[in-house]
Amino acid sequence: MTAVAENSTSAAETKAGEIPSFDVTLRIRRLDPDRSDEPFWEEFTVTAHATDRVLDAMHKVKWEVDGSLTFRRSCAHGICGSDAMRINGRNRLACKTLLKDLDPSKPIVIEPIKGLPVLKDLVVDMEPFFASYREVMPFLITGGNAPTAERRQSPEERARYDDTTKCILCAACTSSCPVFWTDGQYFGPAAIVNAHRFIFDSRDEGAAQRLEILNDKEGVWRCRTTFNCSEACPRGIEVTKAIQEVKRAMITRAF
Numbered sequence: 562m563t564a565v566a567e568n569s570t571s572a573a574e575t576k577a578g579e580i581p582s583f584d585v586t587l588r589i590r591r592l593d594p595d596r597s598d599e600p601f602w603e604e605f606t607v608t609a610h611a612t613d614r615v616l617d618a619m620h621k622v623k624w625e626v627d628g629s630l631t632f633r634r635s636c637a638h639g640i641c642g643s644d645a646m647r648i649n650g651r652n653r654l655a656c657k658t659l660l661k662d663l664d665p666s667k668p669i670v671i672e673p674i675k676g677l678p679v680l681k682d683l684v685v686d687m688e689p690f691f692a693s694y695r696e697v698m699p700f701l702i703t704g705g706n707a708p709t710a711e712r713r714q715s716p717e718e719r720a721r722y723d724d725t726t727k728c729i730l731c732a733a734c735t736s737s738c739p740v741f742w743t744d745g746q747y748f749g750p751a752a753i754v755n756a757h758r759f760i761f762d763s764r765d766e767g768a769a770q771r772l773e774i775l776n777d778k779e780g781v782w783r784c785r786t787t788f789n790c791s792e793a794c795p796r797g798i799e800v801t802k803a804i805q806e807v808k809r810a811m812i813t814r815a816f
């Protein structure tokens with residue numbers, strides 16, 4: 562089925578100073594469990610501008626063509642991590658993906674991220690993802706009495722885990738991992754990234770516990786170093802490197 566939004570203005574009609582507009586087709590994989598268990602594809606053609614992102618085009622569809630189109634988004638600026646989806650076969654944030662970078666002369670294919678149950682259209686059930694995240698205890702663990710002054714840390718100690726503090730829990734890495742697709746029990750890259758953030762924090766005392774948890778048969782050893790996760794991460798985190806560092810800490814007990 563194809564739906565088209567009105568108000569299309571060709572680039573030739575653009576006045577001086579205006580941002581050129583063009584028509585773009587979104588080919589979206591949809592699921593409406595109230596009607597059928599079978600997913601289906603639907604195309605929408607909308608007018609967009611050179612500065613628009615995929616999220617802007619999706620908003621246009623939702624607000625002007627079909628209000629039933631369902632997807633998550635919140636901040637629209639790459640911070641909340643809620644709009645990860647498969648765009649032209651790659652996991653990306655819709656709010657950080659410019660249409661002009663995708664060759665908008667061809668339909669842009671949008672699907673839900675893989676490996677998690679689809680609830681409706683592009684919305685997946687994130688609970689299995691967050692269950693793994695919670696299991697690695699992503700919080701500072703300390704013993705004894707609370708200190709009377711701040712817990713001090715040198716710039717070098719802070720740098721040790723700086724990269725993994727950038728995670729926004731979008732699941733782009735975990736849902737791009739072939740091991741996760743075939744075995745939903747695998748903790749997945751995001752949980753390991755968030756364990757790394759605390760394992761290498763000099764103020765934390767829970768590293769041994771976390772390493773024990775990740776030494777499980779569904780833990781870090783399932784990683785096959787395919788680098789999909791690093792390529793998918795919209796924050797540029799070196800996910801595979803973090804996983805390797807956790808593996809090394811497990812063997813050397815140096816953290």
Ligand code: SF4
Nearest residue numbers: 728729731732734794
């Ligand atoms: S590591 Fe990157 S891709 Fe994975 S959840 Fe965090 S921000 Fe998203």
Ligand code: FES
Nearest residue numbers: 637639641642656
């Ligand atoms: S909507 Fe928040 S990261 Fe895209």
